[in-house]
Amino acid sequence: MEEIAQTLKKYDEEYIRQNFTDAASINAFALSFYKDAADIYDAVTRVRNLERNPHGFDLHDAPILGLLVKVWKLLKEVLKYYEQDNAEIISVLERPLIEASVVATYLMQNDNSVVEDYRKCSYKDRLRILRDLESGSPFLESKAGKRLLTSVREKMLNERLTTEDFDQQKENHWKVQGKSFYKIFALVEHADLYACTYGMMSESIHGSWNESMDYCLSRNTDGTYSTFPFFQPADVRFVSPTLRFASKPFKLWLARIEADDPNLMRALDWIDRVNTAIFRKFDETYDG
Structure with a gap:
């Protein structure tokens, strides 16, 4: 797609090198990159193989497409708070983003009966x-x-x-194939990643004491706590690890709908490469 080609064209070696000098410049560069990545994800969900899907997507595909649309919508919302330098709200939004990405991947790694089960579970x-x-x-x-x-x-x-029509779902306690999200995550990604990503992000939803200590309280010298009224500043550490989960389901989707144009697949691979480079370079330059 021409719009994606134009996006990638500006990221030549000189442009990247100029913006990889210190933590501040990397943060600014990363915001521009994240926005472009979100736009590419958005564009991918609009791609259609007209021979396979002349009009739209059926009940085997539509649930997956819905999850992918949710991923880029949430990512764009995350970036609004990145610009506002507010990392606390980012963690609230990234949890459902990771869940949508992982579940979409899981559905595409299984047959249509699992997609049907996923649909039915939503009716609890x-x-x-x-x-x-x-x-x-x-x-x-x-x-x-x-x-x-x-x-x-x-x-x-x-x-x-x-x-x-919901006997199986009741028997499985309204979990897809009877699996907890942790089990699905472990199958799609790696169990070791769960605690430091989705697990800790869940604290922002459930009102965790640890999350309050991190973001909402300051500890006094006498061991008591006081209000911390400021928001946690945002940097690439709050977005790049989440973006790591995003590209995989979009690649699987293009293959599923028989629209895996090499240029589109290269664009998604490019997102992964640049995202990794941003995180590593920031880690090298960040003093904290």
């Missing part, structure tokens, strides 16, 4: 809404409740699902 709370209707929930008599109920029914109708 929506089936509860239908049960609440039968028990006479006051909320479902309100306008908001009726809209929600209509939405659930329409989705199930579109997928030709009934409330009797």
Whole structure:
């Protein structure tokens, strides 16, 4: 695609060398690179093999595409907070980004029955809404409740699902193939990476004491704690490790939809190479 080719053209050796001088210049360069990477991911989700998919994607492909769109949308939102120098909100957004990326990869490494299982697992709370209707929930008599109920029914109708079609999901406790996300992560990536990436990011969601000590409190000399009202500054350490997870599912997607043009695949490989170089160079120059 021409837009991707134009993006890559500006990253010649001289341009990169000029911006790899110190931590500050690397941070600034990284922001521009991250934005370009997000735009490339965005562009990939718009690619279609017209012979395979003349109109859109069916229920075997659409769930994966939805996850990939979520990845680049979240990445673009992450970069807004990177520009604001606010790393704390970045960790909140990166957790679902990694989850979407890993789950998309897992789905593409398995057959369509797993994609169907993934779709059905998403109905756990929506089936509860239908049960609440039968028990006479006051909320479902309100306008908001009726809209929600209509939405659930329409989705199930579109997928030709009934409330009797979820026995396997109930048996597996509403987990895809009965696997926890940790197990899926370990299969797709490596178990050793879980704790220092997705695991610690989860603290920002769940209100962890360790997360509060890192970002929200300052420890006094007498062992007591006080309010820390400032946001944690952002640098490449808060984005590059997450970007490491992103390119793989986009490569798998292009192969899946038979649109793995060599130029597109090279662009995704390029993202991985430059991202690795940014992280390593920053680590060399950062004094802290």
